[in-house]
Amino acid sequence: MNVSPKHRIIESSLYLFNRFGFMSVRLQHIADEAGMSIGNLAYHFKTKDEIIEKLYEELAQEQQKLLADLRMIPLFININRHVENSFLLQKKYSFFYTDTLELIRGYQTIKKKYREQIHWQTVQLEILLKFNVARGALIEPQLPDSTLMLANRCLLFLENWMNFERMKGTEVSEINVEQFKNDIWGLLLPYFSLTGENEYHQLNVLPFDGWG
Numbered sequence: 001m002n003v004s005p006k007h008r009i010i011e012s013s014l015y016l017f018n019r020f021g022f023m024s025v026r027l028q029h030i031a032d033e034a035g036m037s038i039g040n041l042a043y044h045f046k047t048k049d050e051i052i053e054k055l056y057e058e059l060a061q062e063q064q065k066l067l068a069d070l071r072m073i074p075l076f077i078n079i080n081r082h083v084e085n086s087f088l089l090q091k092k093y094s095f096f097y098t099d100t101l102e103l104i105r106g107y108q109t110i111k112k113k114y115r116e117q118i119h120w121q122t123v124q125l126e127i128l129l130k131f132n133v134a135r136g137a138l139i140e141p142q143l144p145d146s147t148l149m150l151a152n153r154c155l156l157f158l159e160n161w162m163n164f165e166r167m168k169g170t171e172v173s174e175i176n177v178e179q180f181k182n183d184i185w186g187l188l189l190p191y192f193s194l195t196g197e198n199e200y201h202q203l204n205v206l207p208f209d210g211w212g
Helices: 005-020 027-034 038-044 048-072 076-092 094-098 100-106 108-134 147-167 177-191 194-203
Strands: none
Touching: 005 027, 005 038, 005 048, 005 094, 027 038, 027 048, 048 076, 048 094, 048 108, 076 094, 076 147, 076 177, 076 194, 094 100, 094 147, 100 108, 100 147, 108 147, 147 177
């Protein structure tokens, strides 16, 4: 299958940004990795900024699709699948998740889109949580807590988990999806109803030592 030059540039950039960090990679490095001249690369992307903005656009679209798919039937089994897919997305775009602050500081276009994306994701997660409260799988958070605050905590965890692992010294290749799922479900565990506990057991994804 023939791969377009533009796609080769994007794939090569993603590989290099993930491996070396986006600050260390120059257009010449990307051209070399893509197997083309710098002139040919510049025909498609005049600057590295354009490449980074394109990569973020693709990441945001994939995030939106994952949450849109989850909203259709947000049962625990589908939430678990969503968490697995979110982990794969973080590994695919690890450079963004480990350098988020520098990226939104350095790229105003990304900063604006990222803030809009964060707001949209929070709304979707709150809807998901309220659905599971309504169907009796979760207990509604009590004041001063709320479903919105829980949605914020879940998103905070989802967006920063990879960065935290890297700060601890964990290599991307060593990061484990089971650990990611364990940590995410741990946020929801205090809100499980009996129905939620039973549904979670049926996933059979983590050892269960009792709820205390």
